[in-house]
Each structure stands twice: as structure tokens, then as C-alpha cells.
Amino acid sequence: MLALVAVLTLITTHDVTELRWIGLLAVAGVPAVVAPRHRILGPLGRFAEVVIVALAASQVAAMATVGASLTPGLGASAMLPYLSVPLTVAALHRRLREAAALLGVAALTLLVSGVLTRSGGQPQITQLGYVAVCAQWLVLAALGTVAAGTLQRIMQTRGETKPQPYAEATRLLTQLRSVARQLPGATLDPGGISEHLIEELRTVARADRMAVLSASGGGRLVVLAQAGVDRVDWETTLDADSAIADAWASQQPQTASRSQARSHRGGDVSALVVPLVAGVRTIGLVTLEADVANAYPASVVRLVTALTRPAALRLEAALLFDEVRSLATNEERQRLAREIHDGVAQELVMVGYGIDNALATLPEEATETAEELRTLRGEVTRVITELRLSLFELRSEVDRHGGLAAAIAEYARTVGASGGLRVHLSLDESTARLPAATEAELLRIAQEAITNARKHAGAANLWVTCAVDPPFAQIEVSDDGQGIADQRPDGRYGLAIMAERAERIRGRLEIRPRHPSGTTVAVVLGTSPRRDSVRDSV
Incomplete structure (x- = not known):
């Protein structure tokens, strides 16, 4: 801002000596820069800046009028933009009273200096151009102060209300517990929901084989539930040329005249694959197969889809609950493993070392004591072995x-x-x-x-x-x-x-x-x- 008002001053006055006001502003701004929050130095520096700007505005306006045949208002506008600096800084430091006082001091100083400064034998204040420009910049400075104060309050509010991760997790889990208690059957079991969906679908469509599949990561599907005479080796890869992959990618029901099971022996087959879509995300698939041709016309597809839409939301809730529970359980197992390893396991090792030292310094004739210490050392070794196995069990996970x-x-x-x-x-x-x-x-x-x-x-x-x-x-x-x-x-x-x-x-x-x-x-x-x-x- 100092550079801007310096350039504007040179343009309006064509007098290098008027840059002395820029130097004074730079000196007056030092306390506010070095100690902006100081109880005395910060406000003192900002008040000095406001007074210098007001005095400089009237002086530059007079010089511009005399030397460059310009209107006094144009000359004043060279310095007045700097008013926004001390006012905005005061507002951002939550000193709104100080900002209001600065604005009042600026208006009073402009009024007084305008009256005392004469150009062409007339008081500067009687010139409407000067008054209009001063009023304009005072209003702009006031609006900037209000905007800065509002921004500061918003930032403060966000900082105070930003939830801590564990507090937010507690709130969400509490809500989940309350909702889970109100669910039909109070179940969030993906397998149970999938089996219930299969039973519903049997009432609207013929199916010799049926399965509910869900994503497991790595571009593969897992079987949550299935129905049929025999176990079926379903196609579970999403990069294969199959109706299952097409339904997953398109989020639209797919019909086919060949089985989606890798173990099928052939013959007439009708297959229907319906994606389970919750919002915009595909969370699973329902696959139906009948050993007859044309078993799934458009009317049957509509009935099946009508049942799968609400089931998709139920299944998504169950899968999310399973994921949260698994994450929490795994984290707790890892925490327990770390505490056991760094705590009691290390202490037992030190006890073993102490017994070894006692055995090493024991006199040869103390055979009975030595035997007792060896027995104790063996028991400590056994307990350490048990702890190590417990740690291995806690840290064991199923690799993907x-x-x-x-x-x-x-x-x-x-x-x-x-x-x-x-x-x-x-x-x-x-x-x-x-x-x-x-x-x-x-x-x-x-x-x-x-x-x-x-x-x-x-x-x-x-x-x-x-x-x-x-x-x-x-x-x-x-x-x-x-x-x-x-x-x-x-x-x-x-x-x-x-x-x-x-x-x-x-x-x-x-x-x-x-x-x-x-x-x-x-x-x-x-x-x-x-x-x-x-x-x-x-």
C-alpha cells in the first residue's frame, strides 16, 4: 500500500518532496508491524498512521491543485487508500472499538486539515470535490473494517466449533447405535440381510440358483448369501466378460442366456443380474439363474428391481457397520499388542535377567537355592513364551x-x-x-x-x-x-x-x-x- 500511494502521489503532484509523507507513514507503521498485539505500541502506531494519512491527503490535494491544475479531490485520493491498512489490521485483531476510534480520528483530522489548508485563497473544505472524495474513502474504509471484523468472527467460530476426531466419532457412533436399535429385527448383519433379500426375490421370480455378491477390494466380489441345490462357483472378477461385470459398471440390470457360474455344465439358462445401488455407488449385485429360456422378461425385471432398491440401502448400512467394527477391533488389538510388548513383556525379560545374575553370583554350596532359582527362571521363560504367542495372535490378520x-x-x-x-x-x-x-x-x-x-x-x-x-x-x-x-x-x-x-x-x-x-x-x-x-x- 505504501508503494501504491507513493506512485499516486507522484502522478498527482509531480513533486518528489511530497514523498516525505510516505516516509512518515513507514516510520509510523513500524510499531504496528513489530508489536501488532501490544497493548500500547500497536494502537499508538495505527493512530499515528491515520493522522499522517489525513494530514498528507489535505496537503497533497492542495499541491495537486496548485501544481498540476487538478481538482483537490483527485489529489486527496492519492493518499486516502492507505486508510484501509490500520483500520483492517485493528479489525482483524478483534479491536473493533479501536477501529471505530481510528475512523473517527480520520474524519476529524480530514475536516480540520481541510479547513486549515488553503488553495487559491479558498478553504479546501469548501471545495465539493475534496469533500466527496474524503467521504467516499471514509465509507470504503468503514465497509472494509466491517468486512474484516466479520471474517475474523467467522474464522474464530469455525476454530471453536471444529469437532475433534474422537468427539465426532463418538457422536456418529451414538447415532448409529440409536438407529440400529430401531431397525426391523435390530440387525446390521450383511449375511442376514442378503438371505432375507433372496427369500423376497423367490416370491416374484423363478430362480434355480441365486446369490448376493458384494465388493471386497482388488476388483473381486464376495458371496454374502446364495440359494440353490448345489454350491455354485460364481464369476467374482469384475474384469471378466460377463453380465456381472457389465451390471456393476453400468448400474443397470443385465440379462443373459448363459450362466454366470464358472462351474455350470451347460444347457438352457436364463440369467438376470441386478446391481444394488445406494445413491451413486454400486455396493453389490443380485444374480438369478433359471434353467429355462426367457425366464426374465421386462415385467419380472421391474419386480426384482423394486425389491432390490430398498435392500441396497439396508445392505450398505450393514457393510459400513461391519467395516467400522472391524477397524475399531483391529486398532484395539494392535494397541493391546503394543502395550503388552512395551510393558509387562519387557518387565518379565528384566526379571529373567535378574534371576540369571543371581544364579551367576550364587555360591557353589547353595545348591538348593540354585535349583529353586532355575525353576523360577524356567517359569519366567514359559510366561514370556506365552506372551509372545499372545502378541502373535493379536497381530495376526487375514491377508487380502x-x-x-x-x-x-x-x-x-x-x-x-x-x-x-x-x-x-x-x-x-x-x-x-x-x-x-x-x-x-x-x-x-x-x-x-x-x-x-x-x-x-x-x-x-x-x-x-x-x-x-x-x-x-x-x-x-x-x-x-x-x-x-x-x-x-x-x-x-x-x-x-x-x-x-x-x-x-x-x-x-x-x-x-x-x-x-x-x-x-x-x-x-x-x-x-x-x-x-x-x-x-x-
């Missing part, structure tokens, strides 16, 4: 690319090696994937069963069977130990936890004796013909 079977196998090998168990694995996993939340629960059930076998069974062998063919899954953990009847209370508590997890994913937990000794713990999700090749061998 490795799959559920790989995660269970890794855990079984690690735990078997630490417990001296011979591990027998049988893994049969389809390329299709279960929902992430379901895979996580199945992994935890398998981990608990394997841990119980290592801790309480006294077994030498461990058999782990994992069969996954979405939406079906079956996991069995068998041992040749002492059986379940003699297990400790903490082992029975582990069984209760497994039962709760199985119920959460709408599966069933089976616990039965193994012949000739040991226990079998199995969790089954969905329905399927029995897979008994491995079960018979154990």
Missing part, C-alpha cells in the same frame, strides 16, 4: 492376497512349533473370498481352538482342516490329547468365546470327542455337502 487358509496355517505352524506339536494341515480354499469381517472371526475361532489344544490338551498331534467355498466355510481343529472333560475353567471360557464368535457370523460351533482320544472343535458357515476326506483320516 494370502487368504484365510494361509493365515490359519501360519498360526498353526507357529503355535505347534512352540508347543512341540506335530501339525497336520489340510487346506482347500476357493479363489472366491468371504467377507473380510467373516474371515476375521473365523481366524479368531481357529486361533482359540489351536491355543486351547496347545495349552490344555497335552496332545502330541494337531490336525487343522480349512475348507472355504463362499458362502460356505468349515474349519476343524482336532488333537489327540486328554479330551475336553478335564479342561480347566479358562479353557471352557475360550469355548464360550468361540461360540459367541460363531453366532455373530451366523455359523455353528461343534465340539465333540475324537476317537480314540482328544477333541475336535469345528465351526461351519453355510450349508454344503460334507467334506470328509480329511475328517475320516483323523
Whole structure:
């Protein structure tokens, strides 16, 4: 602004000596720049700037009139733009009273200096051009002050009302809990909602095979629920040449005369794929197939679409709830793992070192004390090993690319090696994937069963069977130990936890004796013909 008024002054007066006012303004502005919030220096500097601007405006107006034959108003307008600087700064520093006082001082100084300054033998104030320009710039300065004050209040309000992440999360989760309690059946289970949708669709359309699919990331789909005589190997890739991929991309129902199942053997087939669209986002698909031609005319498509529209919103809410719950659970498991590792695990290691030092400095004749210390050292080592296995369990997750079977196998090998168990694995996993939340629960059930076998069974062998063919899954953990009847209370508590997890994913937990000794713990999700090749061998 100093540079601007300097240029305007030179243009209007053609006198370099009038730049002395610019120098005075620069000096007067130093306190406001160095200490803008100081209780005395800041306001003092701004008042000095206003007075200098008003005096300079009347002087430059007189010089412009005499030297350049210009109107006094044009000369005054060379300096008056600088009025906006001290006024705006005062408003931005929440000094509105100071800004009003500055505006009053500016008006009074312009009036007095205009009266005292004469040009051509007449008082400057009697010249209408000068008065009009001064009034114009005072009004503009006042409006700028009001705008600056309003902007400052808006910024302050936003800063005060900006919600903290955890406070906002708490508010949203509280709302979700309230809404969830009011839902029909109080359910936010994607599998249950999908099965209910299938039952509804059966009333309006013929379908020998039907499935509800949802996105799982990586350009693949997962089967949330399906109906039919046999399990179907549905096309779950979105980059394939199929009606499923077309419906996902176009968000429009697609009909086809060939099956969308990779395992179909041929014959007359009618297929209908309807996208589940919530807002502008595709969250899933419904696939219907009938072993006849032309089973899905336009009238049937309209009936199916009418049922899928509201179901899409319900399914989106359930999937979002599952995702939030999984994120919160995983974060809490990682936090617990960090606290155990950095806390009690490190302290136990230091206790072990202390016992080792005591053994090293113990006299040779204190054999009884040495034996007790060795026993204590062995117990500390055992507890540290248990903690490390607990940390491994807390940090274990189902890898997007490795799959559920790989995660269970890794855990079984690690735990078997630490417990001296011979591990027998049988893994049969389809390329299709279960929902992430379901895979996580199945992994935890398998981990608990394997841990119980290592801790309480006294077994030498461990058999782990994992069969996954979405939406079906079956996991069995068998041992040749002492059986379940003699297990400790903490082992029975582990069984209760497994039962709760199985119920959460709408599966069933089976616990039965193994012949000739040991226990079998199995969790089954969905329905399927029995897979008994491995079960018979154990």
C-alpha cells in the first residue's frame, strides 16, 4: 500500500518532496508491524498512521491543485487508500472499538486539515470535490473494517466449533447405535440381510440358483448369501466378460442366456443380474439363474428391481457397520499388542535377567537355592513364551492376497512349533473370498481352538482342516490329547468365546470327542455337502 500511494502521489503532484509523507507513514507503521498485539505500541502506531494519512491527503490535494491544475479531490485520493491498512489490521485483531476510534480520528483530522489548508485563497473544505472524495474513502474504509471484523468472527467460530476426531466419532457412533436399535429385527448383519433379500426375490421370480455378491477390494466380489441345490462357483472378477461385470459398471440390470457360474455344465439358462445401488455407488449385485429360456422378461425385471432398491440401502448400512467394527477391533488389538510388548513383556525379560545374575553370583554350596532359582527362571521363560504367542495372535490378520487358509496355517505352524506339536494341515480354499469381517472371526475361532489344544490338551498331534467355498466355510481343529472333560475353567471360557464368535457370523460351533482320544472343535458357515476326506483320516 505504501508503494501504491507513493506512485499516486507522484502522478498527482509531480513533486518528489511530497514523498516525505510516505516516509512518515513507514516510520509510523513500524510499531504496528513489530508489536501488532501490544497493548500500547500497536494502537499508538495505527493512530499515528491515520493522522499522517489525513494530514498528507489535505496537503497533497492542495499541491495537486496548485501544481498540476487538478481538482483537490483527485489529489486527496492519492493518499486516502492507505486508510484501509490500520483500520483492517485493528479489525482483524478483534479491536473493533479501536477501529471505530481510528475512523473517527480520520474524519476529524480530514475536516480540520481541510479547513486549515488553503488553495487559491479558498478553504479546501469548501471545495465539493475534496469533500466527496474524503467521504467516499471514509465509507470504503468503514465497509472494509466491517468486512474484516466479520471474517475474523467467522474464522474464530469455525476454530471453536471444529469437532475433534474422537468427539465426532463418538457422536456418529451414538447415532448409529440409536438407529440400529430401531431397525426391523435390530440387525446390521450383511449375511442376514442378503438371505432375507433372496427369500423376497423367490416370491416374484423363478430362480434355480441365486446369490448376493458384494465388493471386497482388488476388483473381486464376495458371496454374502446364495440359494440353490448345489454350491455354485460364481464369476467374482469384475474384469471378466460377463453380465456381472457389465451390471456393476453400468448400474443397470443385465440379462443373459448363459450362466454366470464358472462351474455350470451347460444347457438352457436364463440369467438376470441386478446391481444394488445406494445413491451413486454400486455396493453389490443380485444374480438369478433359471434353467429355462426367457425366464426374465421386462415385467419380472421391474419386480426384482423394486425389491432390490430398498435392500441396497439396508445392505450398505450393514457393510459400513461391519467395516467400522472391524477397524475399531483391529486398532484395539494392535494397541493391546503394543502395550503388552512395551510393558509387562519387557518387565518379565528384566526379571529373567535378574534371576540369571543371581544364579551367576550364587555360591557353589547353595545348591538348593540354585535349583529353586532355575525353576523360577524356567517359569519366567514359559510366561514370556506365552506372551509372545499372545502378541502373535493379536497381530495376526487375514491377508487380502494370502487368504484365510494361509493365515490359519501360519498360526498353526507357529503355535505347534512352540508347543512341540506335530501339525497336520489340510487346506482347500476357493479363489472366491468371504467377507473380510467373516474371515476375521473365523481366524479368531481357529486361533482359540489351536491355543486351547496347545495349552490344555497335552496332545502330541494337531490336525487343522480349512475348507472355504463362499458362502460356505468349515474349519476343524482336532488333537489327540486328554479330551475336553478335564479342561480347566479358562479353557471352557475360550469355548464360550468361540461360540459367541460363531453366532455373530451366523455359523455353528461343534465340539465333540475324537476317537480314540482328544477333541475336535469345528465351526461351519453355510450349508454344503460334507467334506470328509480329511475328517475320516483323523
